[in-house]
Amino acid sequence: MTKTPPSSASDSGSRGGLFRRFILPQIVIAVTAGTLGLLWAAAQQRSQNHERMAKVAEANAVFLENQKLPRSSQLADNLSEVTHSKVGFFLSGEDLVIGNDWSTEERAVAALAKEREPKVARIGRHHALVRPIADGRAAIVVVESVGPLITFSKSSSVVPLIGMTLLAIIAAFLIARSVVRPLQKLATNVFASPSESEMQLPVSLTGRHDEIGILSRTLIQERHALLEEQELRRSSEKMALLGRLATSLAHEIKNPAAAIIMHAQSLEKHGKPHEGKLIREEGEHITSLVNQWLFVAKPQAPRTSNTDLVTLLQSLKARLAPVLEFHRSQLVFELPDSLTIHCDSQRIEQVFRNLIDNAIKAMPNGGTITIQLHQLDDGKARFTITDQGAGFSPEALKHFGETFYSEREGGMGLGLALATGVIKAHGGTLSATNRNEGGACISGTLNTSPNSF
CATH class of the missing domain: 1.10.287 (Helix Hairpins)
Structure with missing residues (x-):
């Protein structure tokens, strides 16, 4: 049974959810910071416009005080042309002397500024500033038509702010993708793994x-x-x-x-x-x-005693002689004179009987089964059983010793499982490999003394 990914309906509804949760707050922060920056730039621009108008009014007032020129519409036009602002005069009383191209809104904002304290007014895009002249008999008024609140001139700080906002959004996108894409890849591989x-x-x-x-x-x-x-x-x-x-x-x-x-x-x-x-x-x-x-x-704990493994194997060979002869097989020993181990002799004999029986069945046309036995330096005895059969398949090696696993027709998968269980109960090991020259090789170890368990 394999894992199945979520259904397409739920998957389509949730796809990209983490990405959106990750990137949207960052975009909101970037846009908010950019907007606040633009508003700050607009406020700075407005303050600069006001300061410039104040300087224009101050400079024109000083000029008129020094020159004692008549306050005429011609003078208003000349000053307007020089300063690039609308310049007019409030004479004593309510008379407004201006040029010929003043609009109704410009007139209105100038009159409004004269009545206010401080003498500054704004109507729509028109800003007005009134500055009294030192002689006290007149006042100069400066009117400017301000363009959009935010301008994109080369000298403006608006362009860098917008650029920084866009860079922040792009950076948020890249960071979000660098986090979300590995997670998507991880999820895909998890669902793809059986x-x-x-x-x-x-x-x-x-x-x-x-x-x-x-x-x-x-x-x-x-x-x-x-x-x-x-x-x-x-x-x-x-x-x-x-x-x-x-x-x-x-x-x-x-x-x-x-x-x-x-x-x-x-x-x-x-x-x-x-x-x-x-x-x-x-x-x-x-x-x-x-x-x-x-x-x-x-499984039960083994009933152990000192047993000569060499004698046990020779006795087993004698009892299996008719079976070996019938299957045209030979059992060859490479044993020392004696090797005493501490074991349950009946169970150990059953292990070797099962392993020899498997080797016989692996050679339907007969062959030689070799059992080698020698003492190790760590207090264990090592044995190997080799045959001249076809060897184990990769799947059989993977499931070696597993109960009920057998590739042989009619096999119950109990022989190797029993052998593995008995050897482990004696504190030993059992493993299987294939020989390069053909055939299988079963290797195992057994304890030679009770203290080794």
Whole structure:
């Protein structure tokens, strides 16, 4: 069963949600900062316009005071042309002397400024400032038509502000994408990984040294732990099933098998030793198979004693001689004179019986099975069993020792599982490889002393 991504409807509705949540606040901040900057620039521009108008009024007032020129419309036009502002005069009383091109709004804003304190007024785009002349008989008025609140002149600070705002938005977009894209990639790879296999994430995610890298590596570890838990659960379910099966069948099988063995022994004693021995061995094999079921389903601590492994193997070879001959197989030993180990002899014999039986079945046309045994320096005994068969498939090596896994037709997947369980119960190890020259190689270790458990 594989993980399926969210449905297209929900996916389309949520796609880019993190990206929007990440970038929108940054855009709002950038736009707000830019707007405040523009407003500040506009205020500065307005202040500068006011200061310039004040300077124009001051300069014209000083000029008129020094020159004693008549306050005429011609003089107003001349001053307007020189200062690039509308310049007029308020004479004593309410008379306004101006040029010929003043609009109604300009007249109105000038009159409004004269009545105010400070003498500044604004109507629409027109600003007016009134400055009394020192003789006290007149006042000069300056009117300017201000353009848009924000201008884009080369000398203005508006262009840099807008540019900085755009750069901030672009930077926010790039930062948001640099965070969101790895997360999208991570989500895609997680959903693409089958639930029954290890998660594979690209190095661009797992090799990062930030929080995304930590998250990627953590997901891989969690997936690995989950698969291990699932495997343990499946194994427990299999053991429970085998336990129920073995318990229910053990009594029904052992009693008839015991009767067969008893009659086979009687045949051996009364003139038919060959037939009796063959029947007895097959009956013992049936009993051994039931015991394997019971051991795998309900493992118990081994009943250990000092056992000469060399003697055990030689005795086993003698009992298996008819089977080896029938399958045109040879069992070759490379053993020391003796090697004592601390073990449950019956279970260890069953391990080697199962491994030899597997080797025989792996060579349908016959061949040689070699068992090597030698003492290690760390207090363990090491053994290897090799055959001349086809070897293990990659999948079989992956599931080596797994209960109920067998690629052989009719196989139950109990032999190697039993061998692995018994060896582990004795504090040893068991592993499998394929030989370069062909055939399989089973390697294992066993403790030679009780203190090694």
